[in-house]
Structures are given as structure tokens and as C-alpha cells.
Amino acid sequence: MVLESLLSILADGEFHSGESLGQQLGVSRAAVWKQLKKLDALGIDCHSVKGRGYRIPGGVNLLQIEQLRQGLAPQTLQGLTQIELALSIPSTNRLAMEQAQLQNCHGRLYLAEQQTAGRGRRGRDWASPFGRNLYFSLSWSFSGGAAALEGLSLVVGLALLQGMQVEGIDGVELKWPNDLLYRGKKLAGVLLEMSGDASGLCQVVVGVGINIAMPQAAAQAIDQPWTDLETVAQRSLDRNRILAGLLNALVPAIQQFEQQGFAPFREQWQQHNAHRDRWVRLATESFAIDGRCLGVNESGALLLQTENGEQAFHGGELSLRSLDDS
Structure with a gap:
């Protein structure tokens, strides 16, 4: 809980001295320093400036x-x-x-x-x-x-x-x-x-x-x-x-x-289909098929107009990409 509280304080992006952090968290300066080290493990960039304290540049928009x-x-x-x-x-x-x-x-x-x-x-x-x-x-x-x-x-x-x-x-x-x-x-x-x-x-x-x-x-x-x-x-x-x-x-x-x-x-x-009426390739590791994307049917299967006529494909390990981007 101390780490979460520390993050909440530093989230504003402003400088906070080690002393003030310790007072707000109810822990020693040494304990504050240990928690600050944990920020590195989270990939959080925390700056330390002598005489000013610690801050997270730009702050962090925490979920609450x-x-x-x-x-x-x-x-x-x-x-x-x-x-x-x-x-x-x-x-x-x-x-x-x-x-x-x-x-x-x-x-x-x-x-x-x-x-x-x-x-x-x-x-x-x-x-x-x-x-x-x-x-x-x-x-x-x-x-x-x-x-x-x-x-x-x-x-x-x-x-x-x-x-x-x-x-x-x-x-x-x-x-x-x-x-x-x-x-x-x-x-x-x-x-x-x-x-x-x-x-x-x-x-x-x-x-x-x-x-x-x-x-x-x-x-x-x-x-x-x-x-x-x-x-x-x-x-x-x-x-x-x-x-x-x-x-x-x-x-x-x-x-x-x-x-x-x-x-x-x-x-x-x-209405929001990214490949509507575009030529696409549908593939797995073992096969690939080209066709024009007609959208989806009422069960959500992908509809392609292929050389063998209209075909429906259900999800799974299928990969879809536009041939126009090739």
C-alpha cells in the first residue's frame, strides 16, 4: 500500500522532498528511498534533484x-x-x-x-x-x-x-x-x-x-x-x-x-469494416486464400468472394490482411 500511496503523491508531476514524502506516508526517509527504487522496476522514470526532491516528469494518470x-x-x-x-x-x-x-x-x-x-x-x-x-x-x-x-x-x-x-x-x-x-x-x-x-x-x-x-x-x-x-x-x-x-x-x-x-x-x-470491398488474404500456417471482403454474416463469420464463389470463414487462428497494402 505504501508504493500505491507514493505513486498517488508523485502522480502530479511536481517535486516532493524525501522528508515530505516520509511525513505523508508515515514512514522513514530510508523507507521512502526503498519505495522509490521500486519505481525503476515498474519502468517509471523518477527524477531526483538535490534540494528539490523527487518527481515523475509529466506525472502519471493513474487509474482510480x-x-x-x-x-x-x-x-x-x-x-x-x-x-x-x-x-x-x-x-x-x-x-x-x-x-x-x-x-x-x-x-x-x-x-x-x-x-x-x-x-x-x-x-x-x-x-x-x-x-x-x-x-x-x-x-x-x-x-x-x-x-x-x-x-x-x-x-x-x-x-x-x-x-x-x-x-x-x-x-x-x-x-x-x-x-x-x-x-x-x-x-x-x-x-x-x-x-x-x-x-x-x-x-x-x-x-x-x-x-x-x-x-x-x-x-x-x-x-x-x-x-x-x-x-x-x-x-x-x-x-x-x-x-x-x-x-x-x-x-x-x-x-x-x-x-x-x-x-x-x-x-x-x-459500417466500420476496415476491409469492406477490399481484396484480402486470409491465412493460417498451412493455407492461404485470396478474395474480396464482403463483410460478415449473421453469426460473425467473414464472407469472401473467391474464385470458388462466396465462402464463409469463422474465427480461430486466421490472419487477415489487405492485398492493397502488399
Whole structure:
């Protein structure tokens, strides 16, 4: 708790002396110094200037559960049974999946300021620097098994896009089955994982990673074009407000999907399809097929016009890219 309190004080970006930090935290100067060293392990740049004290240049926009709750609509609050926030964990999805093995975690939201082993689809690493982006996982129970989950990743992507629109962020597109793009650059991704009965009651973990203000240093290992919300919006963004807006769109969308499936969302998804009417290549490690993207059907399967006619492809380990970018 001392480290969390220290971060809350330094979050304003101003100088704080070691003495004042010790007084506010109720610990010795030596204990303050030990906590300051822990900031290095989190990848937080903390400057020390003799005679002035310590500061985090530019400050840090920390997630705060109470502030988040104030921005949530009544329906969203009712849908969320618990909100957990960690400073640094390997992965919000991993934590959610571990807890789902032990108990019913329906409606439980897991947040982290940093992930040390964040994952994207197909096992790719997801850059997760401290306090700069959004990483969260939502556990949800479904009674219809795996078959009832068709199109869920598309619904999640659409809800995230609509949450961004509420904040005045336009121009975001959806890449089947679970990415959000802006001008062809990756902005966010969705990772769904399931546990339980594949044909009955199951728990799904909806993992989301969204680039908000990605530091260049943290993005060096990203192997594809990327962007972040502050670049798109051309202004500073409050992560608590953005997260609240996303959840206000996401929770009702999942609740509607639970009752009605993907069909009611199809036309809206089509309107934001990044590859609409474009020539694309759909591939796995063992095959590839080219065709013109016709959108998706009522179950969320990708429709391609190929040399063998119209074909439907469901999610999984499929990779989609535009041939126009080749």
C-alpha cells in the first residue's frame, strides 16, 4: 500500500522532498528511498534533484476505482459485480482465467497499470508499459457453450469503437475478427478465452488492450504499424474517463449479445469494416486464400468472394490482411 500511496503523491508531476514524502506516508526517509527504487522496476522514470526532491516528469494518470465508478452508468454498475485493480501483474487475462477455474466470476473486471506478460491474439506479445495504456479483462458467464459465442469478439470491438465515439474519437475501423485500427494502424485488440463446459455453462474472459499514450521506447518491439488514442484525438486523455466510456458501451453490448447473439450488431459492424470491398488474404500456417471482403454474416463469420464463389470463414487462428497494402 505504501508504493500505491507514493505513486498517488508523485502522480502530479511536481517535486516532493524525501522528508515530505516520509511525513505523508508515515514512514522513514530510508523507507521512502526503498519505495522509490521500486519505481525503476515498474519502468517509471523518477527524477531526483538535490534540494528539490523527487518527481515523475509529466506525472502519471493513474487509474482510480472510485473515480471510474463515478463515470459508470447505472446499467454498467449493475453488470459489474467486482472491480480489481493491480499495479503490475503478468496478465489480466491470466488472472481472470485462474480465478474462473476456482469460482464463478461473472461480471468481475480486472484492471492493471502494467502487464509484464501481456498477450495478444495468436500468442503475440502485447506492449504494456506502466500507466500509459488500458489493459483490462472482463469475466462473463454464458449458458450456451462455445456455439453461443460466435461473433462475440466482433461485438466487443464494435462496443469499444462506439465508446470511443462518445468521447469524440472518430475514424476508428474494425478488422475482423478482433482488432481496432486507425488509418490502417493498430489501436486496440481483443483476446477471448473460455473455460468450463464447451457445450453448456462456460465462463469467457474478454481481454482488451488499448493504446492510449504509448511511449516510443515501449513500442520498439511492436512488429506492425500502430497508433494510440492521444495521437488520434490530438489531445491528452484521462484514462479513467476513457475506460468508463468504454465500459458503458461494452457491458450493455455483451448483455444484448447474451440474449440475441450477433445478428442485431451485424449492420453496425459492417459500417466500420476496415476491409469492406477490399481484396484480402486470409491465412493460417498451412493455407492461404485470396478474395474480396464482403463483410460478415449473421453469426460473425467473414464472407469472401473467391474464385470458388462466396465462402464463409469463422474465427480461430486466421490472419487477415489487405492485398492493397502488399
